[in-house]
Amino acid sequence: MTIKRSRVSSRKKKSKTSNFDKYELYSRAVQSPKNDARFFGRVYQEIRGKQASILREDFCGTGALCVEWVKLNGRHKAFGVDLDPEPLDYGRSRYVSKLTADQKKRILLDEKNVLSKDVPHADISVGLNFSYFLFKKRDDLRAYFANAHQALKSGGVAFFDVFGGSQCYDAIEDKTRHAGFTYYWEQTGFDPVSNEAQFHIHFRVGGKKIERVFSYDWRLWSIPELRELLAEAGFSKVHVYWEGTAKDGTGNGVFRRVQEGEACLSWIAYLVAEK
Ligand SMILES: C[S@@+](CC[C@H](N)C(=O)[O-])C[C@H]1O[C@@H](n2cnc3c(N)ncnc32)[C@H](O)[C@@H]1O
Structure with a gap:
């Protein structure tokens, strides 16, 4: 796969x-x-x-x-x-x-x-x-x-x-390193009844992780x-x-x-x- x-x-x-x-x-x-x-x-x-x-x-x-x-x-x-x-x-x-x-x-x-x-x-x-x-x-x-x-x-x-994809139904946190910072994409709370989930973007800059800089409440x-x-x-x-x-x-x-x-x-x- x-x-x-x-x-x-x-x-x-x-x-x-x-x-x-x-x-x-x-x-x-x-x-x-x-x-x-x-x-x-x-x-x-x-x-x-x-x-x-x-x-x-x-x-x-x-x-x-x-x-x-x-x-x-x-x-x-x-x-x-x-x-x-x-x-x-x-x-x-x-x-x-x-x-x-x-x-x-x-x-x-x-x-x-x-x-x-x-x-x-x-x-x-x-x-x-x-x-x-x-x-x-x-x-x-x-x-x-x-x-x-x-x-x-x-x-x-x-x-x-x-x-989409099967990973969308899991609670996950993806991490990608960029020059000078790390980007995190976190998915929480997928509900199979409503197909809704919450998504958050975090950044790590200079050793400090700044949580939930952007958050989204979406239906998939x-x-x-x-x-x-x-x-x-x-x-x-x-x-x-x-x-x-x-x-x-x-x-x-x-x-x-x-x-x-x-x-x-x-x-x-x-x-x-x-x-
Ligand atoms: C996920 S960001 C997308 C930003 C950019 N288009 C991109 O591709 O990254 C969603 C944007 O939609 C805007 N937004 C949410 N509801 C809206 C609406 N009903 N009308 C216009 N803008 C809206 C928010 O203010 C936010 O800037």
């Missing part, structure tokens, strides 16, 4: 960690916005035969993906949507401020609910790092997917990542459930892009369209939903 791990361990950047900066450590541990931006653009092009221009990042946090999207192409525009002003402010001061004047004109990080009817319309919309798992009822998740659907331009494509959704809900929300086709396997059995960060998955201990995939 293959053991796949999330994108979590695949990036190794160096920077100072003397001052604890939770968003920097989070980004280095779990995000790969440059690769993500290229991947979404490439898949849109494959499906539609033309380039996407506008990307909306739901649950954008610091808006790291939006920043990479506007850097990728002078025609790209990006909108980030998040409820929490703290990561938005961080993204504006740490990332957006470093963009060129032209790039700054093409990006907006907006404090807004992803369920709001007036989220900006886009060619590509994404909901990453499983953020939509916070919707625990079918009706609530369908309402979010329906809003993402109505806010896509004609021919738009939505991307949502999803994880399966791919068939998600495909059904996306179809009910109006999407015409939903494809599954499955992560390939590296020689050491972990995920290799390369996602390809599949008809069947693989029963790994832990896997990650993208659902690619066509309007």
Whole structure:
């Protein structure tokens, strides 16, 4: 049986960690916005035969993906949507401020609910790092997917990542060393009746473990459930892009369209939903 791990361990950047900066450590541990931006653009092009221009990042946090999207192409525009002003402010001061004047004109990080009817319309919309798992009822998740659907331009494509595998039903703590810090991903309290579980991110910096820097209370959704809900929300086709396997059995960060998955201990995939 293959053991796949999330994108979590695949990036190794160096920077100072003397001052604890939770968003920097989070980004280095779990995000790969440059690769993500290229991947979404490439898949849109494959499906539609033309380039996407506008990307909306739901649950954008610091808006790291939006920043990479506007850097990728002078025609790209990006909108980030998040409820929490703290990561938005961080993204504006740490990332957006470093963009060129032209790039700054093409990006907006907006404090807004992803369920709001007036989220900006886009060619590509994404909901990453499983953020939509916070919707625990079918009706609530369908309402979010329906809003993402109505806010896509004609021919738009939505991307949502999803994880699973037999390890998701265990209480586990995964540990990944990075230059200057260690990242921990802990899962507690899986309930097979509700399929809900709690997840925590801890960091060890300079010999001190800082617990529960980020915590999430999620329902674990399966791919068939998600495909059904996306179809009910109006999407015409939903494809599954499955992560390939590296020689050491972990995920290799390369996602390809599949008809069947693989029963790994832990896997990650993208659902690619066509309007
Ligand atoms: C797991 S973080 C994801 C951050 C980033 N997108 C990433 O890929 O790492 C979830 C984010 O969703 C935001 N959020 C939660 N509920 C939301 C809602 N209803 N509307 C907009 N943002 C929401 C939180 O403020 C938080 O920044």
